[in-house]
Amino acid sequence: MNALADRVxxxxxxxxxxxxxxxxxxENYGHVTSIEQKMQHAHDLRDKLGIARDxxxxxxxxxxxxxxxxxxxxxxxxxxxxxxxxxxxxxDANSVSNAIDYFLDVTERRKDxxxxxxxxxxxxxxxxQDRDAFYKGLERNGPRAVEEFRNAF
Amino acid sequence: MADxxxxxxxxxxxxxxxxxxxxxxxxxxxxLGEAGPDFxxxxxxxxxxxxxEVVSAHAYTIAEFxxxx
Numbered sequence: 432m433n434a435l436a437d438r439v440x441x442x443x444x445x446x447x448x449x450x451x452x453x454x455x456x457x458e459n460y461g462h463v464t465s466i467e468q469k470m471q472h473a474h475d476l477r478d479k480l481g482i483a484r485d486x487x488x489x490x491x492x493x494x495x496x497x498x499x500x501x502x503x504x505x506x507x508x509x510x511x512x513x514x515x516x517x518x519x520x521x522x523d524a525n526s527v528s529n530a531i532d533y534f535l536d537v538t539e540r541r542k543d544x545x546x547x548x549x550x551x552x553x554x555x556x557x558x559x560q561d562r563d564a565f566y567k568g569l570e571r572n573g574p575r576a577v578e579e580f581r582n583a584f
Numbered sequence: 585m586a587d588x589x590x591x592x593x594x595x596x597x598x599x600x601x602x603x604x605x606x607x608x609x610x611x612x613x614x615x616l617g618e619a620g621p622d623f624x625x626x627x628x629x630x631x632x633x634x635x636x637e638v639v640s641a642h643a644y645t646i647a648e649f650x651x652x653x
Contacts, residue, residue: 436646444644447646450651451650452651454599455653456653460651460653473628474628486628492590493595495621499614500610501607501608502608503650504649505610506647509647510644511645513640514616515615520610572653582600
């Protein structure tokens with residue numbers, strides 16, 4: 432996602448990461464109990480995970496996250512009128528890249544004075560299911576995260 | 585002031601279905617093509633900004649929601 436953000440940054444596209452809550456709280460990053468702790472987690476996201484995009488921190492009660500569906504790793508694309516034009520219940524850089532390229536093309540078509548009208552479309556996209564990488568992410572947060580995930584499914 | 589019980593339930597302490605499943609509400613999320621709800625967010629430097637302020641500054645904004653895990 433960082434690479435995608437870099438690729439489209441000069442095309443009037445901003446990319447942000449909104450820190451929500453720990454989906455798998457464990458020994459290293461536990462459940463959040465204060466805004467100070469939440470801020471520290473967000474700083475660590477930048478420093479330890481290398482999130483290079485602007486990081487924004489949601490309220491302690493997750494007001495923004497909850498309003499948009501509260502999935503653990505979802506992505507939304509907004510136009511400047513605050514209208515969502517894309518939403519995915521899971522983040523996949525290929526899917527997001529495909530979508531933003533489409534919307535940038537729409538911008539170009541409008542510049543060429545094409546008359547365009549919006550319509551709704553549903554589509555099932557496919558993401559890489561890298562179990563090893565996923566478990567490494569859980570392990571990074573501590574053995575309890577791995578154990579609880581295995582027990583849950 | 586946010587509800588203390590809500591804060592506790594949202595920031596659940598263990599990943600067990602009865603605690604995480606209630607929050608998976610993507611099917612109830614705002615529709616495409618209509619202005620979404622606005623919220624106050626914090627930057628890493630502690631300043632506040634609204635989602636609308638962020639979004640209105642560019643033609644498009646990609647917003648990924650997430651955490652360490």
